[in-house]
Amino acid sequence: MATLSEIQKWLDDRLATLLAEYQVPGAAVAVSWRGEVIDAAAGVLSKATGVEATADSLFQVGSITKVWTTTLVMQLVDEGLVDLDAPVRDYVPGFVIDDEAAAAAITVRQLLCHTSGFEGDIFTDTGNGDDCVEKYVAQLAGVTQLYPPGEMFSYNNAAFSVLGRLVELVRGKPYATCLREYVFTPLGLTHVANDANEAILHRAAVGHIRPEPDADPVPAPVWSLMRSMAPAGAMLAMRPRDLLAFAQLHLDGGKAPDGTAVVGSGSVKAMQDRQVELPPLGMMGNAWGLGWEIFDWQGSTVIGHDGGTIGQGAFLRVVPEHGLSVALLTNGGTMIGLYQQVVGHVLRELIGLELPSLPTPPADRAPLDDVTRYVGTYSCDVAEITVSQADDGRVWLDHTPKGEIAELGGKPDPVELVRLDGDTLITLEPQQGFHQPQAFIGDDGSGRALYLHSGRAMRRAQS
Incomplete structure (x- = not known):
């Protein structure tokens, strides 16, 4: 097994090359193990300014805020x-x-x-x-x-x-005040921001988006989502080291480094207990606790969460039985590919835990003969998805964003679906380096799926 110093050298030697491979403008990573923390960074915080990313740079953590x-x-x-x-x-x-x-x-x-x-x-x-x-x-x-x-x-x-x-x-206080008073301060966090006004006091990353599916990432037109969604992950930003200080709180029974009880040990355990099982959805966990995603990897329980905002992506994985946590924060490009390389290397080399392969279309694909159960339109407030079958028998998913999400980027091209397993189909071509499973569940009373589930359950539109 590797040592942390060997992981540090690998990050220093390889991170910049990996960023170029996955078209990620900038990234910062930290690893905490056995009471020691290392970190590294590469690339730029914005392609418009060329300001270099450092290990102390702030990136948005998105839904890890949850x-x-x-x-x-x-x-x-x-x-x-x-x-x-x-x-x-x-x-x-x-x-x-x-x-x-x-x-x-x-x-x-x-x-x-x-x-x-x-x-x-x-x-x-x-x-x-x-x-x-x-x-x-x-x-x-x-x-x-x-x-x-x-x-x-x-x-x-x-x-x-x-x-x-x-x-x-x-x-009796605003959310941001509560976050600072009840978490930031007792943990002694120094590089963390509730919003853009606080982030500008630090070296802060800008998200990058692709104006077209195959285009190079460019700086996003806005820094964050709306403040009303702050408790869900709209704008909280920090350096990876501070994110791992928060993760360590949940490894240490809710106590800060100075022994202060920030949250009860019983509550820490309850957050990590399985509450609901998930269908196979690729990047998401096998189950969910209170706030935490729960992953079952080679007999080990891993907790964590991912976050995605406007052109920024964050990944946090914690292995309680080994006292190991790793955070990767990025600002655009094929972020999932970078996650697989960086987080996969850290887990493999330090504790011998292999990051599970993401789902891919099977080499021997069974024909989709009867797709009556799947075809139709599924709708929610931010998107409409239509599943249809062409004359040649191929099945396509057409995703149309709505509202503010539509304003931030163009409409993606239709993607072909093939069978993965049972009532779960999968995109034939990857988007952002990932083949997204699409689980068709429930029954609308006529044998057709009631929901299309890819993390969110989108209900079949009434026809």
């Missing part, structure tokens, strides 16, 4: 101020969605593990004031309930803004 929000909620559980199995309305009286019965029944736990069942990709900008999360929750009144609360997993960004509002109401 684990931080969960930690804030679990602190309230520790203090007896919140019951995970109580309706969220006990704490957020203004929580209203289109389905009144569901709104009254959805629990805090269901929000934390993505089983609440309402449409979750609601990206509404409600301004930059301290009341933006409050206003965001108020505008959820017309949001559709996709399935009964607790029935299954469907990744839900909006749920975490609701949880952010819960924290605000119980603490």
